[in-house]
Amino acid sequence: MEFLTSDPASHAALRDAVSVTVDALVAALGVPGPRSPLSTEALAATAARLDPCPPDGAPLEQVLEDLRDVLDGSLRLGDPRTVAHLHPAPLIASVAGELAVGLTNQSMDAFDASPAATFVEDALVRWLAREHGLGDAGSGVMTMGGTASNLLGLLLARDRAGENVRAHGLPPNDWRIVASEASHDSIRRSAALLGLGTEAVIGVETDATGAMSLDAFDAATAGRHVIAIVGTAGTTDLGAIDPLDALADRAERRGAWFHVDAAVGSGLVLSPRQKPRLKGIERANSVTADLHKLWWQPFSASALLVPDVDVLKAVHHASVYLNRPEDEAEGQLNLVGRSLDTSRRFDALKVLIALRATGRRRLAEMIDEVLTLARYAGEAIAQRPQLQLLTTPSTVMVAFRHAGDDETNIRIHRELFASGRAVIGRTRIKGEVSLKLTLLNPHTTRADIDALLDEIVSAAG
Numbered sequence: 354m355e356f357l358t359s360d361p362a363s364h365a366a367l368r369d370a371v372s373v374t375v376d377a378l379v380a381a382l383g384v385p386g387p388r389s390p391l392s393t394e395a396l397a398a399t400a401a402r403l404d405p406c407p408p409d410g411a412p413l414e415q416v417l418e419d420l421r422d423v424l425d426g427s428l429r430l431g432d433p434r435t436v437a438h439l440h441p442a443p444l445i446a447s448v449a450g451e452l453a454v455g456l457t458n459q460s461m462d463a464f465d466a467s468p469a470a471t472f473v474e475d476a477l478v479r480w481l482a483r484e485h486g487l488g489d490a491g492s493g494v495m496t497m498g499g500t501a502s503n504l505l506g507l508l509l510a511r512d513r514a515g516e517n518v519r520a521h522g523l524p525p526n527d528w529r530i531v532a533s534e535a536s537h538d539s540i541r542r543s544a545a546l547l548g549l550g551t552e553a554v555i556g557v558e559t560d561a562t563g564a565m566s567l568d569a570f571d572a573a574t575a576g577r578h579v580i581a582i583v584g585t586a587g588t589t590d591l592g593a594i595d596p597l598d599a600l601a602d603r604a605e606r607r608g609a610w611f612h613v614d615a616a617v618g619s620g621l622v623l624s625p626r627q628k629p630r631l632k633g634i635e636r637a638n639s640v641t642a643d644l645h646k647l648w649w650q651p652f653s654a655s656a657l658l659v660p661d662v663d664v665l666k667a668v669h670h671a672s673v674y675l676n677r678p679e680d681e682a683e684g685q686l687n688l689v690g691r692s693l694d695t696s697r698r699f700d701a702l703k704v705l706i707a708l709r710a711t712g713r714r715r716l717a718e719m720i721d722e723v724l725t726l727a728r729y730a731g732e733a734i735a736q737r738p739q740l741q742l743l744t745t746p747s748t749v750m751v752a753f754r755h756a757g758d759d760e761t762n763i764r765i766h767r768e769l770f771a772s773g774r775a776v777i778g779r780t781r782i783k784g785e786v787s788l789k790l791t792l793l794n795p796h797t798t799r800a801d802i803d804a805l806l807d808e809i810v811s812a813a814g
């Protein structure tokens with residue numbers, strides 16, 4: 354049975370498929386260690402050996418057995434030594450929700466492709482907008498990720514800056530987007546895609562914590578035609594939160610669009626202790642909120658949130674087969690009118706399942722726990738003479754260097770990855786190679802952090 358239908362044989366086939374898949378995943382991922390030490394060559398060879406579409410099919414159990422190296426070769430995100438990226442172990446409830454997303458396979462473009470789903474996504478983004486302080490009229494749209502949300506936010510900013518840019522294209526302009534030098538590279542990529550060019554982005558210097566310096570902002574933007582100001586709530590490398598309220602003031606004074614990239618920091622709204630740190634986000638014209646980072650959802654799950662859904666009319670495109678005006682008059686909603694995509698996943702379903710299964714209290718605790726853990730990791734690094742903490746952690750990233758040159762730090766990172774002992778982050782901060790822990794796992798203990806730091810020191814040789 355290939356598809357789920359009303360035939361009971363298809364129900365049994367689905368149960369079997371889920372059960373053998375769960376067994377294979379538990380065997381590959383439910384074991385200790387961040388990754389198996391398969392070499393890069395072995396991983397490439399495994400993929401090259403696989404015939405993607407053999408002439409005859411095979412039982413799923415066999416297919417999964419054939420893919421054993423692929424599953425074994427995956428990062429194990431639940432391990433406390435997997436700390437490289439903003440890439441969480443997903444909530445089990447949300448993973449179960451992924452099955453529901455796949456099986457329902459609603460397409461979030463037209464009401465007649467997603468009748469119940471449309472209202473669920475609409476309700477979820479309206480709730481998210483309220484949680485981010487955007488008010489009762491707040492709304493938005495789900496996207497593939499922070500990159501897509503930032504692009505959409507900046508598209509709205511660009512289209513507001515000129516006269517009917519959408520129809521006529523860009524006029525000659527001197528438009529500038531201002532973001533910190535530590536803002537995510539998707540801001541520059543968006544500027545390029547939007548026809549403004551990467552050089553339209555003014556990268557403002559950051560202070561020692563990694564947050565945008567307001568003095569530097571004022572100096573860098575004097576006399577410039579600023580159409581958009583981007584505040585980052587949780588930078589990629591240092592987790593720093595820009596002074597959002599002060600940036601909102603500057604945006605207001607200049608009549609510029611205020612976009613907050615809270616891809617990292619949006620989860621802080623869940624914690625009564627942390628939420629005040631985002632003050633100013635409620636004044637944003639658009640907010641990027643990634644749920645596949647500090648909300649522990651599997652990819653993809655992001656939202657672009659706005660204080661008023663009408664703002665998204667800037668991307669509305671009338672289509673003869675999807676958003677027919679006569680149907681909308683009947684109270685139907687066609688989300689294609691808010692999105693840069695056409696067919697789109699019902700990611701809101703897994704999010705809803707996971708949030709309801711986990712509950713607000715536990716989610717708030719999880720946020721508090723990972724932030725406390727990051728503080729502890731900072732202290733533990735500061736106490737080790739071989740390691741140098743770059744700055745006190747603001748959220749969940751902890752950046753540091755091993756004593757010695759860039760080469761030493763590169764070697765530590767490579768050695769830990771290749772041996773499968775730890776998967777830590779490596780970046781460059783103010784030009785220098787830096788190691789980084791991104792702590793997203795609330796079950797990681799202080800003892801785990803101490804053991805990981807010992808491992809890092811020993812990898813230096």
Ligand SMILES: Cc1ncc(COP(=O)(O)O)c(C=O)c1O
Nearest residue numbers: 439498499500537587588589616
């Ligand atoms: C601050 C920030 N914004 C945007 C993004 C892009 O998000 P995504 O990878 O979901 O596209 C990232 C990714 O890490 C990020 O750190």
